[in-house]
Amino acid sequence: MTTTTNTPVVVYGPNIGHGGEFHVHAPGCADIVRGRMRDQYAAERPMAFDAASQQDVVEAVYADIMAEGDADWTAYASEFSFFPCCKLRERTTG
């Protein structure tokens, strides 16, 4: 992979809904702006950055934890809900 297109994402969490989940949306996503989800997200401080993939998001959020352990990003991927608004491929490479 020689070309990488970074996609802006907004990551809310942890503890969105149940079970320590992170929710990953595109900036300005309608899910965030309207309705019940807005109220839920309003209490959270989102992380906003550019990501090349879902792997990128997981590694960015769990960088400190991953640095101390042997598990790779897939061990934490289940903590994340990637919504269709952020069109991220799964992995940075391959």
Ligand SMILES: [Zn+2]
């Ligand atoms: Zn969304």
